[in-house]
Amino acid sequence: MKINWGTAIIIAIVGFMSFIMFFVIKMSTNDKYDHDLVVEDYYQKELQFQMDINKESNSKTLETNVSWKKTDDGILITFPPELDFTKIDGKVFLYRPSNKQLDFEISISLSNHNLLIPDKSLLDGRWNISIDWTYENQPYLYKDAMTY
Template sequence: MKINWGTAIVIAFIGFIAFIMYFVISMSTDSKYNHDLVTDDYYQQELKYQNDINKVENAKKLSENITWKKTEDGILLAFPKDLDITSIKGKVFLYRPSNKQLDFEIPISLSNHNLLIPDNRLLDGRWNIKIDWTYKDEAFMYKDQLSY
């Protein structure tokens, strides 16, 4: 059977459309390609975003902000030296953009101006850190990306 060029173009279009539809369906149904948002309550977090901006601005007004460094024991967070450590309350949230099962949160409890996040909880790769803390009823926030 001989196929003319018009029929060949139609067959090529149908083949191309079938090829594209196969990939669209397989990408949207396969659990290997997970399309989760960073947080489950993304839209509620978006409404609270202005509060986070205000907290970050408060932290920038301090004489020194929180610093971190990588040690053999883990990540060492250093809070400002001019603050009374008994008045610092809050939490440290580390989340891994590539795998939400590795996310964890620890409360801030200081015996000196440093807080150690143990190495055994951190896998190699990118981590986002968010420290939400208060000092004498004033709210602060520190955000950064860690490459561990």
């Protein structure tokens, strides 16, 4: 059987479209390729943006800002030592860009200037940490990206 050039072009186009559709369906149905790169309540977070900028500038006025370091037990967050730790209140939010099921939030309750996030809560990889806290009704915000 002989195929003319018109039939060959149609076969090539249908083959190419089938190839593309196969990968589109495979990528959209396979959980291995599911990446959540944005948060669920994107528009609400956008409205909070200016307040976050103000909180971050408040943080920069402190003598020492919040810091963190990786230890054998987990992540140790240290609040400024010049502040009274009993008046510090807020939340620590850890955001995993590759999997929203791993995101979690911890309330800040301190017995000294340190807060430990246990190692069992964290998987290896990239995390975004956001510490939204207040001291004597003054809001502060610390954000950083870390690799655990």
